[in-house]
Structure formats: structure tokens, C-alpha cells
Amino acid sequence: MSYYPEPTNIWESIEYSSLGTTIAESTWMFPTIETLHVIALVTVIGTIALVDLRLVGVKGHALRVSQLAKDTLPWTWGAFGLAALTGGLLFISKASSYMINPYFLWKMGLMALAGLNMLYFHLTTWRTVEHWELDPSFPGMAKLAGWLSLIFWLGVVFCGRLIGFTLGIYY
Amino acid sequence: MGDLLFSITEWLRSTPLNEFALAMSESPLTLWMVTQFWAIPILQIVHILSIAASFAAVLMMNLRIFNLAGHATLAETAQRYTKVLWWSLAVVILSGVLMLFGDTVRNLLNSIFWIKMALVVFGIVVALAFTKGMRRRVATTGEVVGGGTKATAVFLVILWCVIMACGRWIAYAPA
Numbered sequence: 001m002s003y004y005p006e007p008t009n010i011w012e013s014i015e016y017s018s019l020g021t022t023i024a025e026s027t028w029m030f031p032t033i034e035t036l037h038v039i040a041l042v043t044v045i046g047t048i049a050l051v052d053l054r055l056v057g058v059k060g061h062a063l064r065v066s067q068l069a070k071d072t073l074p075w076t077w078g079a080f081g082l083a084a085l086t087g088g089l090l091f092i093s094k095a096s097s098y099m100i101n102p103y104f105l106w107k108m109g110l111m112a113l114a115g116l117n118m119l120y121f122h123l124t125t126w127r128t129v130e131h132w133e134l135d136p137s138f139p140g141m142a143k144l145a146g147w148l149s150l151i152f153w154l155g156v157v158f159c160g161r162l163i164g165f166t167l168g169i170y171y
Numbered sequence: 172m173g174d175l176l177f178s179i180t181e182w183l184r185s186t187p188l189n190e191f192a193l194a195m196s197e198s199p200l201t202l203w204m205v206t207q208f209w210a211i212p213i214l215q216i217v218h219i220l221s222i223a224a225s226f227a228a229v230l231m232m233n234l235r236i237f238n239l240a241g242h243a244t245l246a247e248t249a250q251r252y253t254k255v256l257w258w259s260l261a262v263v264i265l266s267g268v269l270m271l272f273g274d275t276v277r278n279l280l281n282s283i284f285w286i287k288m289a290l291v292v293f294g295i296v297v298a299l300a301f302t303k304g305m306r307r308r309v310a311t312t313g314e315v316v317g318g319g320t321k322a323t324a325v326f327l328v329i330l331w332c333v334i335m336a337c338g339r340w341i342a343y344a345p346a
Contacts, residue, residue, distance in 0.1 A: 035339045046227025065245045071240035
């Protein structure tokens, strides 16, 4: 016997699914998934920032940027997978509230921009990294990609935190 | 578990901490912060970003110790990320203290908050011993890492995760 109203759109269908209602009704599931989401996103942001800061010119060590990227990126991707999975579960439990929350929509948009920035950079300037990584100053496009990545991810964290203050106030 | 945490919070309320928390919540800084909508969110964002930096530093030292990020020498890695770790921890603590002024009673009379504080102090002591040990080991044995250092490295990552979990659960503590 379901106590939920008949869904009127796809987001309500997701929210009223058995997985969605199980997470929403549990006292411990949402905070636990949220905790894993925090640990995952902190790892994503921290490891990406190490590479971004190197790209924009923060040196502080002898490591080549291609080596630094090789060291960090597998962990960035692993943590991103966990963040996406846990984020997806959080979303399912309150899908219709998230979909009308502007900070959630901005967060998704900023992540898309961060992804496009990364994709473009990897398909262009990064291809010749061996040629310029020993230069005293990196190409402008590499610096730009680093700055954009830092700004987009800062925006993602900003919006993500703001969701926690605004979820449920939009109708 | 919930009952235990609740009784710790109940006990905290019976101590002088209760009056202290109420007095602190009337401090000029708190009174100013509660009128600023953006104060707490901005501090939380700074807190999260500096946690990201410190966690990444601990993680990278770990990966190097286990030869999973093997491009820099151990000495270089230790030196670079120790600096990142301490500077970011300073920002973590500063933003945390300011957040405490912004939301005094909810934190000071909260069982999970005090568990987190105990773990933070413990974590800093372990991290100090760990980074010092790593530097000494690099100086004496070069690139060889002992089992104790490896175990401490893993322990630090787990401890950092537990501290982050406590941070998230302060908001959900039974009160």
C-alpha cells in the first residue's frame, strides 16, 4: 500500500519509486549517503585543484604537470564515480525538489561546463604537454583551462552547499 | 547509538558548558553573524575547500608511500604535501572556529561535535608524528618506507574520513 500521490511528472515518478521513498523515509540513509558524497567530492575537488593550481603557475615542487596529472587523475575519476553515484541516490529521494531548485540546476550546469573545459583542454593544448611543460611559463590556453576549472568547481561547491539551505523553499 | 549520543548531549546540557554556550551565543560576533545570511554558507564553503586541500595532501602522501603515485621522490612528496596539509588545516580550524560563533548552541551542546573535536586533536597529533617520522625516515634510510609508516598513512586517511563523517552528522545529532 503506497501512501504517495499519483506522480504527475517524471521527477515525481523517480521520487515516489521504491528506492526514492526508501531513502527518504529512512532516518539514517540520507545522512549516510550525504557523508559518502562529501568524502568523494572533497577528493575530487582536492585532486583536481592540485593539477589546476599547477597549470595556472603555482609551482612549489619539481614534478612535471603530466606526471602530477597521471598521479592524481585515477583518484579524481574514482572519487567522481562515487560522488555521482551517491549524488544520484540523494537526487532520487527528493527529485522534484531538486529539479525546481535553482542552485541544483546551476550546479549541474557548472559541472557540465567543467566537463566541457576538461574535454576541450585534453583534446587540444594537453596533447602537446611534453613540449611545453618544461618551459618557464605554460601556454595561455593551459593557464586558462586551469583557471576555468578552479572557477567552475568553486561554483559547484558553492551551489552544492546552497542547495542544503534552500531545498524545499521553492515551489 | 542514538540513545548514547542523546544522553551525552543531555549530560553536556547539565554541565557549565550550557551557560558558556548561551553566553558565547550573545557575543558581538555571534550577534552580527546571525544577521548575515551569507556568513555561515560562505564559512562552510571555505571549510569544505580547505578540507579538500588537506585531504588531498594526506591522500597524495599515502599514494606515494604505497608507490601508487610514483613519480616524485619520497622526500619531495613529503615536503610538498606537508606544507599543503598544515596551511590548509590552519584554514580548516579558522573557518571552523568562526562557524562555532555563528551557531554556538547547536555545536557546543552536541555530542557529535565533541567526538569530532576529540578526533581532530588526535588526528593532528597523529599527522604531526607521521610527517615528522616521514621526514626522519627519508633523511636516514632514503626511500625505504617501513610498515609503521604505511599503517599510519592508511590510518590517517580513515581518521580524516571519520572526522568528515562527524562533521556532516553534527547536523543530524539526536538532541
